[in-house]
Amino acid sequence: MRILVNGAWHELRSAALAAALAELGYAERTVSTAVNGQFVAYGARAGTALAEGDRVEVLAPMQGG
Amino acid sequence: MLELYATALRSRLLLGTARYSSPAVLSAAVRASGTEVVTVSLRREGAGERSGQGFWSLIRELGVRVLPNTAGCHSVKEAVTTAHMAREVFGTPWIKLEVIGEDDTLQPDVFGLTEAAAILNAEGFEVFPYTTEDLVVAERLLGAGCRVLMPWGSPIGSGRGLNNLFGLKALRAHFPGVPLIVDAGIGVPSHAAQALELGCDAVLVNTAVAQARDPVQMAAAFRQAVEAGHAACQAGAIEPRELAQPSTPVIGTAFRA
Numbered sequence: 001m002r003i004l005v006n007g008a009w010h011e012l013r014s015a016a017l018a019a020a021l022a023e024l025g026y027a028e029r030t031v032s033t034a035v036n037g038q039f040v041a042y043g044a045r046a047g048t049a050l051a052e053g054d055r056v057e058v059l060a061p062m063q064g065g
Numbered sequence: 066m067l068e069l070y071a072t073a074l075r076s077r078l079l080l081g082t083a084r085y086s087s088p089a090v091l092s093a094a095v096r097a098s099g100t101e102v103v104t105v106s107l108r109r110e111g112a113g114e115r116s117g118q119g120f121w122s123l124i125r126e127l128g129v130r131v132l133p134n135t136a137g138c139h140s141v142k143e144a145v146t147t148a149h150m151a152r153e154v155f156g157t158p159w160i161k162l163e164v165i166g167e168d169d170t171l172q173p174d175v176f177g178l179t180e181a182a183a184i185l186n187a188e189g190f191e192v193f194p195y196t197t198e199d200l201v202v203a204e205r206l207l208g209a210g211c212r213v214l215m216p217w218g219s220p221i222g223s224g225r226g227l228n229n230l231f232g233l234k235a236l237r238a239h240f241p242g243v244p245l246i247v248d249a250g251i252g253v254p255s256h257a258a259q260a261l262e263l264g265c266d267a268v269l270v271n272t273a274v275a276q277a278r279d280p281v282q283m284a285a286a287f288r289q290a291v292e293a294g295h296a297a298c299q300a301g302a303i304e305p306r307e308l309a310q311p312s313t314p315v316i317g318t319a320f321r322a
Binding site: 006007024025026029030031032033034037038039041042057058059060061062063064065 | 081082083084085091104105106107108109110111112113114116117118120121124133134136142143146147149150151153154155221222269271272
């Protein structure tokens with residue numbers, strides 16, 4: 001299934017967000033996620049199903065002003 | 066003491082963490098500034114990158130509070146979603162709410178700002194709205210539940226100082242009990258001192274320190290300027306006059322008939 005992750009297309013096998021993050025290599029990382037513009041909390045990732053064409057954002061701490 | 070959402074702070078200088086030449090310089094500047102609050106952000110990170118984790122470890126080692134921002138957001142939805150993501154990652158209800166309305170000046174979209182502020186305040190966030198000096202917008206933000214205001218001095222990163230002294234003074238006079246943090250446009254320590262002298266409670270500085278030739282020395286200079294400006298405000302300044310008034314007593318002046 002093709003998923004847009006941080007603006008780039010990925011072909012993923014995982015059906016849920018938590019598994020998709022692990023598949024992408026984000027396991028154990030301090031990141032926050034959104035799917036199609038909606039925040040998905042850490043505890044809700046396992047229960048959040050992904051569908052073809054979904055847009056996933058994976059954000060990490062960064063310098064800011 | 067400065068009090069922001071029931072958090073008492075000794076330092077009236079908030080420092081941004083962007084645009085430093087290295088993490089070591091950032092750390093040294095934070096320490097030299099005496100700040101207790103630094104701003105941070107969230108950005109996309111690839112699975113193979115580790116810069117975000119390293120940055121977050123560095124900030125935690127500094128032992129300062131973080132004020133996450135929603136920089137780069139141009140809509141209410143983007144800002145609200147980013148705020149939720151920031152609260153989870155940084156573990157704080159504080160959010161510096163930016164909804165940008167114009168790309169050349171990075172002027173806030175004050176309509177989107179008030180809408181996003183109402184949503185986030187209702188959800189338990191403690192919102193620091195990046196706004197203009199507009200009194201009506203300030204009133205709306207306070208009505209939306211904000212208990213701090215962050216008026217701009219001039220456009221972000223411009224270093225032009227306080228563009229509208231009258232507007233900032235009016236804001237101060239209209240909302241005497243609301244903490245005002247001048248955010249954006251501070252270029253040199255005298256700008257910061259000026260903001261504190263006219264009664265603003267604090268300043269947020271980033272580029273002026275980070276891009277200085279010696280950021281650590283500049284951070285220390287801002288620390289002194291903020292302390293001086295606040296002390297001067299408390300001391301009560303004289304009123305400017307049109308004509309000279311001799312400071313040395315004229316009675317008993319020699320060589321006068």
